[in-house]
Amino acid sequence: MSTHDDGSGAHLRVRRYSGSARINHWIVAISFVLLLLSGLSLFHPSLYWLSGLFGGGATVRWLHPWIGVVLVVAFIGLFLRFFAQNLPERTDWVWLARIRHVLKGDDEYLPEVGKYNAGQKFVFWSQSILVVILFITGLGLWEPGLAWVEKTFAFKATIDQLRIAALIHASAAVIAITIWIVHVYAAIWVRGTFSAMTRGFVTGGWGWRHHRKWLRKEVDEHKTDRPRVTPAE
Amino acid sequence: MFPAIPNPTTDKSAARFGDKDLMRRSASTVTPPAKRQTEVAKLIDVSKCIGCKACQTACLEWNQLNEEVGINVGVYDNPHDLTANSWTLMRFTEYENPESGNLEWLIRKDGCMHCEDPGCLKACPSPGAIVQYSNGIVDFVKENCIGCGYCIKGCPFNIPRISKADHKAYKCTLCSDRVAVGQGPACQKACPTQAIVFGTKDEMKAWAAKRVADLKSRGFDKAGLYDPPGVQGTHVMYVLHHADKPQLYAGLAQNPRISPIVEAWKGVGKYAGMALIGLTAAAGVIHHLLQGPNRVTAEDEENAEKLAGGKS
Numbered sequence: 138m139s140t141h142d143d144g145s146g147a148h149l150r151v152r153r154y155s156g157s158a159r160i161n162h163w164i165v166a167i168s169f170v171l172l173l174l175s176g177l178s179l180f181h182p183s184l185y186w187l188s189g190l191f192g193g194g195a196t197v198r199w200l201h202p203w204i205g206v207v208l209v210v211a212f213i214g215l216f217l218r219f220f221a222q223n224l225p226e227r228t229d230w231v232w233l234a235r236i237r238h239v240l241k242g243d244d245e246y247l248p249e250v251g252k253y254n255a256g257q258k259f260v261f262w263s264q265s266i267l268v269v270i271l272f273i274t275g276l277g278l279w280e281p282g283l284a285w286v287e288k289t290f291a292f293k294a295t296i297d298q299l300r301i302a303a304l305i306h307a308s309a310a311v312i313a314i315t316i317w318i319v320h321v322y323a324a325i326w327v328r329g330t331f332s333a334m335t336r337g338f339v340t341g342g343w344g345w346r347h348h349r350k351w352l353r354k355e356v357d358e359h360k361t362d363r364p365r366v367t368p369a370e
Numbered sequence: 371m372f373p374a375i376p377n378p379t380t381d382k383s384a385a386r387f388g389d390k391d392l393m394r395r396s397a398s399t400v401t402p403p404a405k406r407q408t409e410v411a412k413l414i415d416v417s418k419c420i421g422c423k424a425c426q427t428a429c430l431e432w433n434q435l436n437e438e439v440g441i442n443v444g445v446y447d448n449p450h451d452l453t454a455n456s457w458t459l460m461r462f463t464e465y466e467n468p469e470s471g472n473l474e475w476l477i478r479k480d481g482c483m484h485c486e487d488p489g490c491l492k493a494c495p496s497p498g499a500i501v502q503y504s505n506g507i508v509d510f511v512k513e514n515c516i517g518c519g520y521c522i523k524g525c526p527f528n529i530p531r532i533s534k535a536d537h538k539a540y541k542c543t544l545c546s547d548r549v550a551v552g553q554g555p556a557c558q559k560a561c562p563t564q565a566i567v568f569g570t571k572d573e574m575k576a577w578a579a580k581r582v583a584d585l586k587s588r589g590f591d592k593a594g595l596y597d598p599p600g601v602q603g604t605h606v607m608y609v610l611h612h613a614d615k616p617q618l619y620a621g622l623a624q625n626p627r628i629s630p631i632v633e634a635w636k637g638v639g640k641y642a643g644m645a646l647i648g649l650t651a652a653a654g655v656i657h658h659l660l661q662g663p664n665r666v667t668a669e670d671e672e673n674a675e676k677l678a679g680g681k682s
Contacts, residue, residue: 149674179495179518181640182397194496194516195537240657242664280519280532300523300631307635311643315650322654327664341674342666356678 149341151355153333161214162334168208169317175201176310202279205272212268219261222252229255249349260320267313270305277302372567372577375554385550387503394502396494396514407505409571412544412555414479415581415609416619417590418565421446421460421477428560429458432545454533457481457542458557461620474611478619479557479566482529482542484508484605489628490541492636493524499539506571506605507544515539524636526601526626544605574607581609600627 154162175197178187188197228248232239232255238246239256247254253261276282277299287293294302324330329343344352386407393402430437435455440448446462458481465474488508491500499514500521510521510530517537521530530541545555553559554568567577578595585593594613597603608622616622 148671149678151674179516181644182495182497183644185397185495185497188516194514194518198516198518199537240661242661244664278519296523296528297629297631300629300635303520303523304631304635304639307639307643311646314647318647318650318654322657326654326658326661329666340666340671341678342668342671345674345677346666346670352674352677 150338151341151344151352152337153339154337156337158215158218159334159337161211161218164211165208165215168204168211171204172201172208173310173314173317175204177314180307180310202275202282205275209268209272212265216265219253220265223258223261225255225258226251229258232256244346249353250347250351251354252348252351254348256319256323260316263316264313264320267309267316270309271313274302274306274309278306372564372569375552375559375568378551378553383551386552387505387507387550391504392501393504394488394491395498396491396500397497403504407503409506410544410549410569410605411506411571411574412484412558412566412568412606413574413578413609414606415565415567415578416476416478417581417585417593417609417611418563419460419477419479420563420565421462421475422562423448423460424560424562425479425557425566426456426458426460428556429542430455432548432556433457433543452480452529452531452541454531454535454538454540457540463618463620465618476619478608478622480527480529480620482508482544482606483527483601483626484542484544485526485626486602486604487628489524489526489601489632490521490530491524492628493520493632495520503546505549507546507549508605509543509546510539510541512538524628524632526623526628542606571603571605578607578609582613585609585611596622598623598626600625 174187175191177184178191178194178197179185179201185194188194191197191200228250231248232250235247238244239254276286277294283294283299324334327347329340333339341352344355391403391407392400393406394400429435435457437449437453437455440450442448443450447459449456449459452459458479461478461480463476463478465476466472467474484506485508486506488500488502491502491508494500495518496514496516499511499516500508501511502508515538517532517539519532519539521539522528522532530539532539545553545557548555555566558566558568567574569577575595575597582593582595590611592614593609593611596608596610596613596616608616608619610616610619610622612618616624
């Protein structure tokens with residue numbers, strides 16, 4: 138922790154994400170957005186023009202699965218980093234029961250939460266499940282992927298199975314996109330959040346307001362081995 | 371004998387149908403022409419087929435395709451399945467008729483059925499990669515194909531194949547280039563027994579009725595025309611001796627229709643998905659307008675300072 142002069146006075150700064158976690162996050166984020174744009178271009182004819190961003194439909198067709206592979210690999214990294222802090226706790230249910238206060242921004246009526254609140258945990262677990270679903274069904278829609286799966290597991294997918302894969306892939310993608318919108322919106326709405334993923338730091342006030350239990354823990358742990366004030370940047 | 375289609379003149383003639391005759395175009399909205407062209411059809415009389423594969427050869431030759439030399443695994447089917455090069459395939463079935471005790475050799479020329487309600491076109495995400503002309507021909511337009519393989523999922527007959535060479539989808543065109551200048555398909559031209567005939571759909575139905583009557587007089591009382599209503603009829607039809615059991619003929623679909631899964635995916639799913647995404651985004655905008663940003667207060671910062679200060 139350190140004090141940080143941002144012009145409005147010295148605020149406590151708390152480290153939220155390491156550099157590698159942020160790089161990992163942004164690899165997932167960029168590949169997600171590319172998958173979203175390329176996937177939507179083949180989802181609805183009115184969005185086919187999006188394929189132009191990639192150089193046409195044929196390019197989208199071969200590129201989309203490979204971006205998916207990148208996302209899956211990067212997502213495994215995020216999962217391993219964050220899953221322990223996303224395990225459900227009793228306070229999550231209290232938080233969810235008071236979702237009205239959450240939406241109103243009345244954080245004082247909410248229980249003290251750790252690194253992640255129930256909403257963030259929902260995003261984490263639902264996206265984790267959806268990534269798995271999208272990967273498996275995506276393999277079925279990808280000629281080289283399907284050939285590899287059929288060879289490895291010695292079976293032949295029926296056309297009906299591939300139709301179901303297509304339907305599930307599209308449905309899971311739509312759900313993943315809506316959850317992604319919630320994720321991005323929450324980061325915009327709750328001011329002071331973006332710096333966590335850009336610079337790696339949040340202000341102490343942000344921690345106090347939204348993740349007080351986490352802030353207390355950070356204060357406790359850093360008190361012994363780190364000076365409170367570091368030289369100005 | 372069905373009257374043979376006369377040979378063409380060597381004079382150049384304009385194509386009889388083209389883009390102005392499009393009834394459907396994949397991933398696009400088109401206004402169908404006010405006047406529909408006379409529907410054409412190819413009639414395959416399974417009872418007259420001798421399995422010579424002249425149609426397969428003619429197809430390869432006319433369309434300038436080459437099939438790989440295959441491997442004999444003890445069946446007559448060659449190649450073993452439709453491929454991106456073999457747009458038609460004789461499928462051989464040995465059937466022991468339990469009623470007569472006869473061994474029947476059922477040979478069905480498989481290929482695109484040119485459905486009136488084409489599942490491939492419904493599934494296709496690429497504008498103009500699949501078109502349907504008002505004469506009933508469903509054609510793939512190579513330049514617009516992106517090789518996604520959705521047509522394979524959409525097809526109720528499992529016909530299209532993706533080329534390993536150029537990653538585009540291929541299937542029988544009903545020789546649209548020949549039909550455009552008044553000719554019949556190459557397979558029809560090559561058939562030595564007139565098991566394949568070509569004409570208007572009405573002519574083909576009338577001819578089929580004669581053939582069915584003939585088969586019935588020979589004891590095939592279940593003979594009939596295969597023009598499945600589930601896809602609103604097809605522009606390739608079969609005369610079958612066992613029209614009550616089309617599956618006998620190498621698994622010809624009993625009641626083909628666009629799969630409900632594909633209908634859900636490409637029908638309601640498309641709109642529901644867009645609506646859900648749009649509504650979620652709109653909910654975010656509205657929430658922000660009504661609620662304003664959730665800002666950290668100066669008090670929050672002070673409290674954090676106090677907490678950290680007290681502990682260190």
